[in-house]
Amino acid sequence: MRARSVDRQALTRWLGIAALAAATAWMTFDARGFERLLRVLAPGETSWLYPTKPLTTLMAEQIWLAAAASALATAAGFALGALALTRFGIAFRDLVLSAGSLAQTVPTVALMALLVPLTGYGPEPVIIALTLYGILPIALNVISGIESVPPDVRDAATGIGMRRWQRVIRVELPLAWPVIVGGIKNVVVINVSAATLGAVVAAGGLGMPILAGFHDYNDAYILQGALPSIALALLADRLLTVRPRWERG
């Protein structure tokens, strides 16, 4: 019975992922089909597809912006979190924790705009801004994930003769993993939708039709940018929602 319910959970998850992936792919590659949907949703318009760039290019740019920023934020966040957990970083840990919540208060658009004079227009200010925005939540989850490992488990690991790195690799990281992945998920989902702001600094992406629609009072353009972005964000969310084996059943 137990095994069957586990299988059902996994099945539901993969069905959801497949449906979202199919929806995203359909909107991206079947321009004619997507246009028909947009005609239905915004019947008052005269043009339904953003003319400057095809959706395939916009989607690729969107994914690139979000993926680059998420990867950089993950790497840096991991390093920062790990550093804060070392013997030398303990003092520094509280700083990271408070800085983490503070950084969230800076508006992303403002940060991008401030970066433009330094980097010029293009994808760079977006990637840098989103990376900076994502580092601390990931570091925070690395810290709280490792700290959530029960002291008894840690004591047993040391007591049976694991070296520090063995304890980290075999016990602490696997146990902290769900929390860490949760942090990465939040950052990726935010980045997927926040990358639309890149249009403001000419970074391309799905924000371009949204911005154009805003300019031309064209709801179809806005939807053409927003719907694939939403589907992509949901897909990332589903993909990164994991439950470890040992917590199932």
Next chain:
Amino acid sequence: MIEISGLTKEYGGHRAVDGLDLTVASGELTVLLGPSGAGKTTVLRCINRLIEPTSGTVCVEGVDVATLDPVELRRRMGYVIQNVGLFPNMTIRENVAAVPRLLGWDKRRIAERIDEMLELVGLDPERYGGKYPRQLSGGEAQRVGVARALAADPPILLMDEPFGAVDPLTRERLQREMRHLQARLRKTVVFVTHDIDEAVLLGDRIALMRDGRLEQHDTPEALWRRPANEFVRRFFGENLGLRVIIRYCLADVRLKPLEEGATALPRIDAGVTLKEALAELVGRRARALAVVRDGAPIGMFDFDVLLASLAEEGDGACS
């Protein structure tokens, strides 16, 4: 053999352990007993260097542990703690395999050893091997904890209130199994508890501690007959004698020959402890019991037999 001498551990001026001398002979189980805060766990953790003493030494087989790599040292000592500390992310098999893996055993040897260990603690490897710790009951988890500690066949076992967190019935079963296991394996065990019954049942010797000092280190019988001081007497209380008789079974004592008409007496198995036999006398309001072994009566047990057995010096043998 574990020799502890002059062991002192200070925490900010407070002495958790204060100049403790204690020798644990090979193959013996010594219980560190005492009220909470007596320093029992601190002593235990100094043996595998989870705590570094302020002063004093711990020697294992004649070697000062301070001169050894603490990690290598710990791999040669089984370690069992109260809340088990099984690794939740590993299956039962992986948990039991932890130390052999650290020691670099080959896969086949580890697999064989896991089966052997799980069977030793009374868990079916087929049924339990693939489970995760959260799918086990407290008692089952504790058995896995013991199996993990024994997996690499360490000569020394350190146990810190291993049965403290399970329900009383399970605890009693685990204690009994531990006694059987120790009778077979003859490990050098240091066992921390604050449960007097557990100490009396399991300990070859009991080291009674108070405020970081050793009050008396002796067999339970000797603690009962010859308490070293008022604290020892008061700690164990008046009924230590009643507790000590759990260490003997009917087969260990000189029974009375069976009288005529003894067939009418309530029967009791020779493998039963004196404490249970006494409870049987009281419970059945009987004057005497017929002791049987393999179905055949071998003698008679009554209150005189009990008194006579208490007059003799001896070590607990029932297992």
